[in-house]
Amino acid sequence: MAQLFSPGADAIYRLSLLTALACLAGVPVIAAAIMRSDYVTGVGIAPSQPAPFSHKHHSGELGIDCRYCHTAVETQATAGIPPTHTCMTCHSQIWAGSDMLKPVRDSYGRNEPLEWVRLNRLPQYVYYNHSVHVTKGIGCSTCHGDVTAMQMTYRANAFEMRFCLDCHRNPEKYVRAQDQVWNMNWTPPPDQATLGPKLVAQNHIRGGERLAECSVCHR
Amino acid sequence: MAGAALDTARPGPVGPEAVIGDIGSTVTGIPLVHPANRRWWIAFAGALALLGVFGAAIAWLLLNGVGIWGNNNAVVWALDIASYDWWIGIASGSLLVSAVLLLLGAEWRGAINRIAETSALLCTLAAGLYPILHLGRPWFFYWNLPYPNTLALWPQFRSPLVWDAIDIVSYLVVCVSFWYIGLLPDLASLRDRAHEAALATGKRHGRVWRLALLKAQLYGILAAGWRGSASHWQLWVQAYRTIGLLGVLLVISLQTGASVMLAGSVLPGWHDTIMPVTFLVNAVFSGVGVTAALAVMIRAVYRLEALITERHLAILARLMLCLGLASLYCYGTEFFSTFLHGDAYARATLVRRISGAHAWAFWTIVACILLPVQAFWFASVRRSASAVAVIGILVAIGAYADHFMVLVVTLQQNFLPSSRLAYSISLWGLATLAGSVGLFLTLLLLFLRYLPVVWIAETRRLALDPAATARAAAREPSDPLAATEGDPRDAPLWGVSAEFASESELAAAAEALNRFQSAHVHLDAHGPVPIPNVLHALRIRDRTIRPYAILGALLGGGAFLAMCIYATAYDDTFLIGGRPRFSWPSFVVPSVSFAMMSGTLAIHLALLVLNRLPRLNHPAFNIPGFSRATAERFFLSAEAQGDAFDVERIEETLADLPAGAGRPITIRRIVR
Numbered sequence: 001m002a003q004l005f006s007p008g009a010d011a012i013y014r015l016s017l018l019t020a021l022a023c024l025a026g027v028p029v030i031a032a033a034i035m036r037s038d039y040v041t042g043v044g045i046a047p048s049q050p051a052p053f054s055h056k057h058h059s060g061e062l063g064i065d066c067r068y069c070h071t072a073v074e075t076q077a078t079a080g081i082p083p084t085h086t087c088m089t090c091h092s093q094i095w096a097g098s099d100m101l102k103p104v105r106d107s108y109g110r111n112e113p114l115e116w117v118r119l120n121r122l123p124q125y126v127y128y129n130h131s132v133h134v135t136k137g138i139g140c141s142t143c144h145g146d147v148t149a150m151q152m153t154y155r156a157n158a159f160e161m162r163f164c165l166d167c168h169r170n171p172e173k174y175v176r177a178q179d180q181v182w183n184m185n186w187t188p189p190p191d192q193a194t195l196g197p198k199l200v201a202q203n204h205i206r207g208g209e210r211l212a213e214c215s216v217c218h219r
Numbered sequence: 220m221a222g223a224a225l226d227t228a229r230p231g232p233v234g235p236e237a238v239i240g241d242i243g244s245t246v247t248g249i250p251l252v253h254p255a256n257r258r259w260w261i262a263f264a265g266a267l268a269l270l271g272v273f274g275a276a277i278a279w280l281l282l283n284g285v286g287i288w289g290n291n292n293a294v295v296w297a298l299d300i301a302s303y304d305w306w307i308g309i310a311s312g313s314l315l316v317s318a319v320l321l322l323l324g325a326e327w328r329g330a331i332n333r334i335a336e337t338s339a340l341l342c343t344l345a346a347g348l349y350p351i352l353h354l355g356r357p358w359f360f361y362w363n364l365p366y367p368n369t370l371a372l373w374p375q376f377r378s379p380l381v382w383d384a385i386d387i388v389s390y391l392v393v394c395v396s397f398w399y400i401g402l403l404p405d406l407a408s409l410r411d412r413a414h415e416a417a418l419a420t421g422k423r424h425g426r427v428w429r430l431a432l433l434k435a436q437l438y439g440i441l442a443a444g445w446r447g448s449a450s451h452w453q454l455w456v457q458a459y460r461t462i463g464l465l466g467v468l469l470v471i472s473l474q475t476g477a478s479v480m481l482a483g484s485v486l487p488g489w490h491d492t493i494m495p496v497t498f499l500v501n502a503v504f505s506g507v508g509v510t511a512a513l514a515v516m517i518r519a520v521y522r523l524e525a526l527i528t529e530r531h532l533a534i535l536a537r538l539m540l541c542l543g544l545a546s547l548y549c550y551g552t553e554f555f556s557t558f559l560h561g562d563a564y565a566r567a568t569l570v571r572r573i574s575g576a577h578a579w580a581f582w583t584i585v586a587c588i589l590l591p592v593q594a595f596w597f598a599s600v601r602r603s604a605s606a607v608a609v610i611g612i613l614v615a616i617g618a619y620a621d622h623f624m625v626l627v628v629t630l631q632q633n634f635l636p637s638s639r640l641a642y643s644i645s646l647w648g649l650a651t652l653a654g655s656v657g658l659f660l661t662l663l664l665l666f667l668r669y670l671p672v673v674w675i676a677e678t679r680r681l682a683l684d685p686a687a688t689a690r691a692a693a694r695e696p697s698d699p700l701a702a703t704e705g706d707p708r709d710a711p712l713w714g715v716s717a718e719f720a721s722e723s724e725l726a727a728a729a730e731a732l733n734r735f736q737s738a739h740v741h742l743d744a745h746g747p748v749p750i751p752n753v754l755h756a757l758r759i760r761d762r763t764i765r766p767y768a769i770l771g772a773l774l775g776g777g778a779f780l781a782m783c784i785y786a787t788a789y790d791d792t793f794l795i796g797g798r799p800r801f802s803w804p805s806f807v808v809p810s811v812s813f814a815m816m817s818g819t820l821a822i823h824l825a826l827l828v829l830n831r832l833p834r835l836n837h838p839a840f841n842i843p844g845f846s847r848a849t850a851e852r853f854f855l856s857a858e859a860q861g862d863a864f865d866v867e868r869i870e871e872t873l874a875d876l877p878a879g880a881g882r883p884i885t886i887r888r889i890v891r
Contacts, residue, residue, distance in 0.1 A: 002418070003836055004410065004414050004435055004835070005436065008836075013440065013833055014833065017833070032366075032367065036369065158369075160370070161370040161371060161372070162368075162369050162371030165371040169791075209792070209793075209794065
């Protein structure tokens with residue numbers, strides 16, 4: 001009886017089986033890695049904007065308060081993107097002839113807003129309110145990163161659900177004293193373990209179970 | 220255990236004239252030279268048309284959502300869960316019948332086991348689509364599986380939806396394994412017949428030769444190098460039976476689990492304690508019905524009357540009668556206990572079942588499940604193939620009506636009067652059901668066309684008539700050493716092989732060679748059926764695969780249970796619906812399913828690794844005429860594994876054995 005397969009067939013067959021098994025395990029891992037990569041989430045990637053606005057310069061070096069531009073952050077759901085008029089309060093006086101600011105002046109002249117490329121976007125089925133976070137002691141940098149160090153602004157965190165839940169399940173790890181909310185370089189102080197629960201109680205944050213309920217964000 | 224069952228081979232279920240080799244050629248002939256081509260194509264065209272309907276129904280569903288099923292009322296599942304329960308019920312019943320017959324060692328099972336196992340597999344495929352389709356967004360079906368996601372959430376392990384996902388995956392794995400392991404020796408048989416056919420074309424080049432060879436190689440790849448070695452068979456018997464046992468446990472867990480899912484709700488009509496039994500009985504009943512109907516159809520189309528005999532049909536009919544009576548008892552008990560001590564809502568549900576808007580379902584059950592099967596009290600009906608087929612199909616139809624009645628009548632009228640909107644079956648719901656039947660039929664026809672419909676190895680074992688094989692032996696030349704003269708003397712030697720006409724002669728020769736066995740001489744036996752008699756001589760009698768199964772099942776099930784408990788009680792304690800933190804009862808069903816799947820995978824792995832398979836190219840295939848080891852011949856091989864391999868003494872010992880008690884037909888030297 002002749003052999004149906006050549007001696008090399010076994011190596012190919014076993015290799016194919018192993019490859020199939022490796023793919024079975026590997027493809028989901030690779031897919032998961034791609035979904036978490038900066039390429040998909042956009043973390044750390046600064047898109048080109050109509051005008052090359054630098055948070056580092058304005059907020060970090062010049063020390064302009066966040067609320068000077070994002071005026072609604074303490075009272076409304078959205079923090080607010082400043083109108084061109086806010087820019088022109090200063091730039092009608094300084095750098096008034098700069099080429100870099102031409103789009104801003106054009107916008108002002110045409111009375112049309114600048115169309116900034118949006119960085120942080122939540123799905124429409126997520127209810128989010130800036131004011132409650134800020135007034136209960138969650139600082140800007142917890143979500144947006146150290147914006148004062150960003151020459152061109154980029155997304156600091158992928159706003160996946162696990163990012164939100166991490167804090168909603170354990171708010172005491174992130175809550176700050178009220179005077180620290182605007183501190184863009186905040187790191188948890190050494191006594192966060194005792195301070196955190198105290199602030200949670202003081203600010204009436206109903207952490208853990210209540211904050212992790214579906215309807216808190218999905219209304 | 221296995222040996223005892225295998226030794227009881229006696230002629231009877233197969234026709235008296237059937238000789239061991241003939242059975243193989245009858246059955247392997249179907250895939251190799253398909254005898255019913257025109258009828259097959261007509262049937263295949265019809266099945267493909269139904270499959271097209273399925274495609275259209277799914278496309279329309281994806282475009283428009285589940286609302287096309289007419290479920291904008293309290294019957295939120297429409298036909299979907301009824302269809303799922305129906306398919307998985309038939310699958311469970313088919314698998315249970317096949318596995319129980321295997322475990323009980325019913326020697327006539329070979330003729331219908333393959334049909335039952337295939338039916339189980341294909342029904343599971345059809346069933347598996349439904350839970351996915353009824354998700355509002357089917358493309359997110361994987362959200363039901365516990366994978367590391369960016370949501371920081373676990374699936375809700377307390378929910379039957381997750382049970383379904385785990386159940387279906389486990390059931391599919393167990394079904395495929397059970398089916399494939401049973402098929403493995405038959406695939407080797409097909410490989411060798413196809414290879415013989417290719418060699419018989421007489422050419423060694425050209426398209427015809429390449430196609431014929433490719434066919435043999437495809438079967439060869441599927442057979443994974445099965446050589447019918449005694450050690451293969453030993454583990455195969457153990458693996459097959461153990462997976463059968465795991466399958467039985469899985470079926471019981473799955474069917475009772477399906478009823479417990481309903482009982483977990485507050486709706487009336489789903490809380491009778493006999494409900495798990497009713498589910499199981501009706502599932503097995505519909506499985507046997509479909510298996511019987513398929514067996515009759517396949518028997519008629521491929522003229523397999525000699526293999527699937529009247530006796531098989533009569534046994535199936537008796538089985539259906541028993542199950543029919545059990546089913547009658549279950550329905551009767553439900554009525555009796557509900558009217559005796561059920562609450563007002565449960566009684567009202569029963570009244571609605573008999574006389575409500577969907578009363579036709581109840582009367583279909585009476586007309587299809589409970590009454591027709593009583594005809595099997597008469598022996599003449601039990602022997603009538605058409606009666607068995609018709610009643611089998613009626614049972615399947617009745618089983619659908621049962622799932623429809625249980626789900627729809629209760630759902631349609633819940634405790635909110637304002638929700639009591641009318642439900643009627645929508646066209647798209649029916650199209651989806653018909654389409655899934657098309658999927659089943661398409662795959663079934665492909666199976667009939669390309670794979671053996673009857674379990675060759677098992678039916679062949681039944682035909683092992685010592686007298687017939689002795690007659691065959693008598694026709695062979697008497698000097699076994701004559702052929703060795705032509706064998707090469709100076710090429711590197713793999714070993715010596717001897718060919719036998721019967722298992723008893725093989726066993727005697729193996730005993731004679733036992734004393735040669737050492738680190739330098741490895742003995743093995745090859746044959747078309749399990750060869751338990753030589754295991755002692757080969758010194759492998761105590762090998763067992765079962766610890767792997769137990770370990771795999773315990774580890775898998777324990778790990779799943781631990782994951783459920785960790786996820787719900789520690790990682791994300793999400794206490795709603797009054798469920799306690801440790802709600803372990805809701806984790807039992809998926810953990811059992813997962814355990815059965817892990818056990819099955821462990822067995823599968825052990826079967827391959829312990830047998831050093833897959834091995835496509837092996838020196839044993841160099842034995843002249845070795846392809847008959849998957850037809851009617853037995854081979855003993857002594858493999859040289861060291862210098863102390865005395866080929867002359869082994870040959871002389873074999874040649875000196877008395878004729879009829881161990882003397883081989885031929886002895887050959889095999890080169891590496």
